[in-house]
Amino acid sequence: MTKVTMTVNGKTVSADTEGRTLLSSFLRDGLGMTGTHIGCDTSQCGACLVHVDGKAVKSCSVFAQEVAGAQVRTIEGMANADGSLSVIQQAFQDHHGLQCGFCTPGMVMSAAALLAENPKPTEHEVRHYLEGNLCRCTGYHNIVKAVLAASGQDVSGLGVAAE
Amino acid sequence: MYDFELVKPASLAEAVKAMGDDGAQALAGGQTLVPTMKQRLASPERLVSLTGIAELQGVSAAEGRVTIGAATCHADVAAKAAAHYPGLAALAGQIGDPAVRNRGTIGGSLANNDPSACYPAAALGSGATIVTNTRDIAADDYFQGMFATALEEGEIITAVRFPVPQAAGYVKFAQPASRFALVGVFVARFADGVRVAVTGASNNGVFRWAEAEAALSGDFSADAVTGLTVPADDMIADLHGSAEYRAHLVGVMTARAVRAAG
Numbered sequence: 001m002t003k004v005t006m007t008v009n010g011k012t013v014s015a016d017t018e019g020r021t022l023l024s025s026f027l028r029d030g031l032g033m034t035g036t037h038i039g040c041d042t043s044q045c046g047a048c049l050v051h052v053d054g055k056a057v058k059s060c061s062v063f064a065q066e067v068a069g070a071q072v073r074t075i076e077g078m079a080n081a082d083g084s085l086s087v088i089q090q091a092f093q094d095h096h097g098l099q100c101g102f103c104t105p106g107m108v109m110s111a112a113a114l115l116a117e118n119p120k121p122t123e124h125e126v127r128h129y130l131e132g133n134l135c136r137c138t139g140y141h142n143i144v145k146a147v148l149a150a151s152g153q154d155v156s157g158l159g160v161a162a163e
Numbered sequence: 164m165y166d167f168e169l170v171k172p173a174s175l176a177e178a179v180k181a182m183g184d185d186g187a188q189a190l191a192g193g194q195t196l197v198p199t200m201k202q203r204l205a206s207p208e209r210l211v212s213l214t215g216i217a218e219l220q221g222v223s224a225a226e227g228r229v230t231i232g233a234a235t236c237h238a239d240v241a242a243k244a245a246a247h248y249p250g251l252a253a254l255a256g257q258i259g260d261p262a263v264r265n266r267g268t269i270g271g272s273l274a275n276n277d278p279s280a281c282y283p284a285a286a287l288g289s290g291a292t293i294v295t296n297t298r299d300i301a302a303d304d305y306f307q308g309m310f311a312t313a314l315e316e317g318e319i320i321t322a323v324r325f326p327v328p329q330a331a332g333y334v335k336f337a338q339p340a341s342r343f344a345l346v347g348v349f350v351a352r353f354a355d356g357v358r359v360a361v362t363g364a365s366n367n368g369v370f371r372w373a374e375a376e377a378a379l380s381g382d383f384s385a386d387a388v389t390g391l392t393v394p395a396d397d398m399i400a401d402l403h404g405s406a407e408y409r410a411h412l413v414g415v416m417t418a419r420a421v422r423a424a425g
């Protein structure tokens with residue numbers, strides 16, 4: 001066992017890990033932060049997506065010991081300080097960007113990474129950026145709409161699926 | 164996943180030492196290796212993490228060449244090689260999705276030599292040199308068939324050196340679920356001729372297409388390859404596409420890659 005320390009959503013945390021402890025299980029099993037979901041467990045679906053030092057990564061494919069000392073941000077760190085939903089989260093709710101909600105933590109984290117890089121993406125750029133996040137429910141259209149709305153763009157023209 | 168020891172060497176010398184024992188294997192971005200271990204298709208006793216080694220990171224350019232550290236992730240190549248070798252940067256920016264590009268590395272991709280991977284086409288199509296801890300390997304000698312390379316047990320890729328062509332383009336027909344290349348073609352025009360490398364298509368992994376190289380060396384235009392065909396005999400056939408379909412795509416993607424090169 002090796003003790004790993006990192007910063008998760010601004011708080012310094014430590015837990016014992018084996019070499020094979022994945023970042024996803026460090027968060028879920030070690031810290032009880034189950035907002036990060038495990039869908040495929042093979043780096044395909046993006047449900048486990050978190051930010052490591054500001055970059056989007058699939059936490060099911062990174063070992064906790066590899067990111068010792070890093071700044072990690074998860075869905076639990078997305079809401080505003082007063083507990084209200086962040087702009088991106090609120091946009092997902094307003095535009096029905098989720099149905100079962102399983103993919104949503106990864107979608108929100110991916111969207112946040114996109115908007116940090118590109119504050120006013122086009123519809124095409126949103127779809128392209130979210131390629132690594134799979135959703136089995138929504139057909140993606142309302143997710144794309146939510147991300148565009150969160151970026152402050154008018155989505156009233158996006159009534160029906162454009163693609 | 165079976166248990167193993169994870170080591171994080173700070174230097175290449177330490178990594179080479181850690182790789183010396185039986186059962187040791189390099190870990191780069193883990194985008195291929197970690198899922199493989201979960202499926203128990205690989206069970207190393209020790210993983211030697213390369214991503215924290217500064218000597219294996221970065222993009223540098225000098226004397227008509229671009230050198231990329233083996234542990235440089237695809238997103239960094241896409242950003243940092245753009246000014247020096249735009250065709251290569253564009254290829255890196257098309258690999259997988261943003262999260263895969265933030266972790267996956269050029270060294271991991273070339274060591275794995277997946278028959279549908281993108282970087283093998285860039286390395287072979289550019290006539291790159293694969294630099295390891297012990298030697299330099301020409302791309303023409305490096306790729307030895309599906310998932311097979313010239314690397315010896317314990318050998319570590321440290322960098323990849325690309326001669327920069329006058330023009331280059333890569334176009335892939337992405338398999339929509341995985342975004343790997345159903346067929347991808349990299350075309351590079353040098354002063355002394357054109358190189359064409361095809362990935363995703365052949366049962367023998369990435370290959371050079373000699374007829375297209377000859378035609379394009381005379382006339383670097385999409386028209387020059389119209390009508391050229393590759394035999395379907397050795398092409399991959401699976402649920403995503405038949406051998407004949409892939410053979411057809413080789414011609415189409417080559418013409419598009421030439422247009423992309425401009």
Ligand SMILES: Cc1cc2nc3c(=O)[nH]c(=O)nc-3n(C[C@H](O)[C@H](O)[C@H](O)COP(=O)(O)OP(=O)(O)OC[C@H]3O[C@@H](n4cnc5c(N)ncnc54)[C@H](O)[C@@H]3O)c2cc1C
Nearest residue numbers: 191192193194195196259267268270271274280281320342
């Ligand atoms: C969803 C998804 C989509 C993808 N799409 C594409 C795509 O479109 N195109 C594409 O080309 N690839 C794609 N990939 C593969 C991706 O590019 C991987 O990053 C790459 O194949 C492996 O690189 P890695 O750094 O993750 O290596 P790892 O998984 O860490 O290692 C792979 C192998 O290489 C060995 N190795 C790693 N580094 C070295 C080194 N320096 N020296 C010697 N051996 C080494 C390891 O021991 C292991 O055997 C995709 C992957 C995923 C998960």
Ligand code: FES
Nearest residue numbers: 039040041046060
């Ligand atoms: S659970 Fe990590 S990508 Fe699907």
Ligand code: FES
Nearest residue numbers: 099103135136137
């Ligand atoms: S809302 Fe159900 S998987 Fe996306």
